[in-house]
Amino acid sequence: xxxIAIDGMGGDLAPVSVLKGISLFFENNTPDETQIICTITQDxxxxxxxxxxxxxxEFVICDNYIQMDQKxxxxxxxxxxxxxxxxxxxxxxxxxxxxxxAGNTAVFVSIAANELGMIEKIDRPAICVHLPNLKxxxxxxxxxxxxxxxxxxxxYQYAIMGGFYAENVLGVQKPAIALLNIGExxxxxxxxRQNAYKKLSEIPEINFIGNxxxxxxxxxxxxxxxxxxxxxxxxxxxxxxxxxxxKNIMLRxxxxxxxxxxxxxxxxxxxxxxxxxxxxxxxxxGILLGVNGAVIIGHGRSSPRAVCQAxxxxxxxxxxxxxxxxxxxxxxxxxx
Numbered sequence: 001x002x003x004i005a006i007d008g009m010g011g012d013l014a015p016v017s018v019l020k021g022i023s024l025f026f027e028n029n030t031p032d033e034t035q036i037i038c039t040i041t042q043d044x045x046x047x048x049x050x051x052x053x054x055x056x057x058e059f060v061i062c063d064n065y066i067q068m069d070q071k072x073x074x075x076x077x078x079x080x081x082x083x084x085x086x087x088x089x090x091x092x093x094x095x096x097x098x099x100x101x102a103g104n105t106a107v108f109v110s111i112a113a114n115e116l117g118m119i120e121k122i123d124r125p126a127i128c129v130h131l132p133n134l135k136x137x138x139x140x141x142x143x144x145x146x147x148x149x150x151x152x153x154x155x156y157q158y159a160i161m162g163g164f165y166a167e168n169v170l171g172v173q174k175p176a177i178a179l180l181n182i183g184e185x186x187x188x189x190x191x192x193r194q195n196a197y198k199k200l201s202e203i204p205e206i207n208f209i210g211n212x213x214x215x216x217x218x219x220x221x222x223x224x225x226x227x228x229x230x231x232x233x234x235x236x237x238x239x240x241x242x243x244x245x246x247k248n249i250m251l252r253x254x255x256x257x258x259x260x261x262x263x264x265x266x267x268x269x270x271x272x273x274x275x276x277x278x279x280x281x282x283x284x285x286g287i288l289l290g291v292n293g294a295v296i297i298g299h300g301r302s303s304p305r306a307v308c309q310a311x312x313x314x315x316x317x318x319x320x321x322x323x324x325x326x327x328x329x330x331x332x333x334x335x336x
Contacts, residue, residue, distance in 0.1 A: 016048065113125055116293040126142040284309030
């Protein structure tokens, strides 16, 4: 059985959105194969309606929770009876296989790294997200916020981990790995990007295809795109904004004429599929690669569908024993 610990107070819409997401998850999953352990405060539990009894769901009451705007401080690490801390602690104590939170990302990353530690030989973690592409598959983008000032070793290790994740979780054979840069030529970018290009080109074990520019992110040219956490987070937020803006612009233009409204009737299924593919909720969250445990980070505005998809992702990661495989792989991966 796969056990997923979820922060019931994590996210702008918690705890109601979290519970609804769990309910959606169990519409297509049985309690025999997956157990959800939801950490929540007593006040949070009172905010839920009487329909909170779900087969396969267990609540664990905590004293407090991490606010979305809370800054990292020593007190956060001392107070271990928060909902976020408890989810990570469950992995550490072998009470859960996956920890998920849509709460404060910076704090969640810090708690996970502090409590679980890093996998052998891995220097810093990276948040890896799934992006849709024109080949009707996923492109992995990492890092999108865990490490805003990486060193060369970090980008090198992100490429290795991203490729390994693509192979073992997404089933991509010999994934194409690229470095996000301001041009395709090897000499483009700052010293970090130039040195990363040289380093990745020297590793025969990976399929490094060189630099990739921003306009190619969604083409499917690369299966894995490596970037620093600062730029990666901007790319992710801009992508979400463009998706929402294009949908609103398209609907506004359609409603301006009778012909547009008639066209909507004919194309509504195609438009619905487009909206789903460009909606962050379709992908749920990203895995925090590098820490010694399976940790999934969700969007702060996670809807019930986003929570459900994050749980699906967690189940998939656990079902292929990805973290155990990564631990073994890290012992023998290419020398730095």
